[in-house]
Amino acid sequence: MKLTTMLKSAAVAAIIASPAVAETTLRIQTHYAPETVSGKLAGQFVDDVQTMSGGDIKIEMFYSSSVVATVETFDAAANGILDCDMTGGAYQTGKNAGFQFVGDIMGGYDTPYQQLSWLYHGGGYDAAQQLYNSQGMQLIGWWIYGQESFASNKPLTSVADLKDWKFRSPPGLETDIFASLGASPIVMDFTEIFTALETKIIDGADASGLANNKGMGLYDISKHATFPGFHSMPSDHLACNKAVWDGLSDAQRRIIDTAMQKLSLQTALTFERANAAAAAELEANGVTLHNWSREERMKFREAAQGQWENWAQKSPEAAALVESHRGYLKELGLISK
Numbered sequence: 044m045k046l047t048t049m050l051k052s053a054a055v056a057a058i059i060a061s062p063a064v065a066e067t068t069l070r071i072q073t074h075y076a077p078e079t080v081s082g083k084l085a086g087q088f089v090d091d092v093q094t095m096s097g098g099d100i101k102i103e104m105f106y107s108s109s110v111v112a113t114v115e116t117f118d119a120a121a122n123g124i125l126d127c128d129m130t131g132g133a134y135q136t137g138k139n140a141g142f143q144f145v146g147d148i149m150g151g152y153d154t155p156y157q158q159l160s161w162l163y164h165g166g167g168y169d170a171a172q173q174l175y176n177s178q179g180m181q182l183i184g185w186w187i188y189g190q191e192s193f194a195s196n197k198p199l200t201s202v203a204d205l206k207d208w209k210f211r212s213p214p215g216l217e218t219d220i221f222a223s224l225g226a227s228p229i230v231m232d233f234t235e236i237f238t239a240l241e242t243k244i245i246d247g248a249d250a251s252g253l254a255n256n257k258g259m260g261l262y263d264i265s266k267h268a269t270f271p272g273f274h275s276m277p278s279d280h281l282a283c284n285k286a287v288w289d290g291l292s293d294a295q296r297r298i299i300d301t302a303m304q305k306l307s308l309q310t311a312l313t314f315e316r317a318n319a320a321a322a323a324e325l326e327a328n329g330v331t332l333h334n335w336s337r338e339e340r341m342k343f344r345e346a347a348q349g350q351w352e353n354w355a356q357k358s359p360e361a362a363a364l365v366e367s368h369r370g371y372l373k374e375l376g377l378i379s380k
Contacts, residue, residue, distance in 0.1 A: 066098070067295065069287070072105040072120075073129040074113040074233045079258035080317050081188060081251070081279070082106055084310055085129060091302040100295055104129075113233045114214070120284050121179045127283040128180070132171075136215040138178060141360030143216045144368060145171045145182070147277040150220070150347025151368060155187035155311040157375060158276060165371035174360050181288040183281040184303035186310040188252045189318065190272030194240070194265040195247035198331065201339045202346075211236050211248040217275065219350050224343075240264045249275060253325070254317035262330045270322055270332040273340045274347075348378075 075082040089102045108130075111119045117135050120128040133146025143149075145167075152158040161167040162185055175182040193199055193210070205226040212218050212228035221228045229245055239245045241264055250256050253270050262268065281303055288296065322332055335343075355365040372378045 066101060067291065068101040068103060069126045069283070070103045070105070070110075071127040071129050071281075072108060072110050072116045072125050074108045074116070075106060075255070076259070077106045079251075080254045080313060081186075081310070082258075084186070084306060084313060087309070088302055088306045091305060092299055095298045095302065096295065100298065108232070108234055117178075117180065117282065120282065123284065125284075126287045127183075127281060129279065129281050131277050131279045132182075132282070133213055133215050133277060135178075139174060139360055140354050140357030141174045141364050143354055144361060144364035145174065145278065145280075147213070147215070147217065147275055148368060149216055149275055150344040150351070151372060151377075152276060152375075153190075153377065155189050155276065155307075155314075157377070158187055158278060159185060159307055159311075160375075161368065161371045162278075165374070166367055167371075170364055170367050174364075175282055176285060177360075179285050180282045181285045183283060183288075183299060184307060185278040185280055186303070186306045187276060187278050188255070188310050188314040189276060191249060191251060191275040191277065192253040192256060192272045192318075193247055193249055193267075193269045193274075194256050194261040195267040195269075196240075196265050197246065198267050198333060199247070199269055200333050201335065202342045209246045211239060211245050211250070213249065213277075216347075216350055216354055217249065219353065220274075220343075220347050223350065224346055237261065237264075252314055252318055254314060254321040257321045257325060262325055262328075266329060267331050267333065268325065269335065270318070271334060273335050273343060 073085050075085060077086060085104060089104050092100050092102055110125060113130055114134045116128040116130045119125045131146045132142040135142040171182050198204060202224055205221060205224045207225065207227060209227040209229060211231050212221060214230045218228040218230060231239060236248045236250050237259060240248060240261060247265060248261060250259060250261060253268060256262060326332060351365050355362040
């Protein structure tokens with residue numbers, strides 16, 4: 044009896060004496076609404092991190108860019124207003140042109156798996172990390188939903204149909220490519236797209252993949268879409284304030300990295316199915332899907348890669364990343380020169 048009492052007392056003393064595990068709360072913003080496919084996947088990422096950490100890591104996720112504008116998320120994380128940015132690198136091309144080639148390569152890879160392969164097996168992670176670290180940020184990983192689809196108020200069947208087409212475009216390389224093809228890109232925040240379409244400020248939009256566009260209600264207004272897409276496959280990222288990231292334990296960093304790689308795979312797999320389902324439903328509801336021919340796709344790819352060279356001149360980091368992508372695209376047999 045005395046021994047049992049002594050053991051219980053020792054156990055209680057050990058618990059009291061052991062240091063409490065410091066609970067970490069990460070404030071993260073995404074531009075996706077919680078009801079979209081990507082928003083739901085982000086929610087699963089939050090649950091994975093919190094569950095795997097046993098509650099050691101808490102995540103406060105701000106959806107629909109509810110703290111700052113989408114393009115300001117990166118700076119908000121770098122400056123400590125937020126801890127992490129879950130938008131995309133292409134919004135930061137004003138800081139360094141190199142961000143274009145870690146955000147939306149355009150005219151490059153055909154599938155999310157190829158693009159992720161560059162990051163993890165083609166030297167991309169180290170090359171990209173230098174760029175992020177120079178801004179006080181740490182790139183954790185990508186989640187790529189595949190080729191984007193346009194929403195349009197008129198048919199888009201070829202490069203010729205782009206002439207004078209006024210559409211929402213993200214900032215950066217895309218505006219240069221489409222302007223060179225005769226379109227009229229207008230840069231605006233992600234959250235402004237629906238209203239701009241509704242009020243006819245624009246005739247179409249580059250927003251996201253088909254399923255996400257449908258979730259945003261874009262095809263309630265615009266009755267034409269390009270699918271499968273051809274023009275853009277953005278790498279949404281998770282990037283964290285470097286001081287915050289470095290302040291996490293090895294175990295915490297490993298948990299977040301593991302959850303991020305799960306998110307990457309599940310995003311690609313989920314959208315394979317979600318986009319196909321969205322396509323069938325949209326066609327049944329009177330939306331016309333336009334699948335560009337191989338010839339028209341090649342016209343766009345040539346125009347896009349022609350603009351790569353202009354962007355490679357903008358900074359040493361951009362030049363290095365373009366060279367890295369070209370080398371890996373050749374290795375995969377996607378380009379010959």
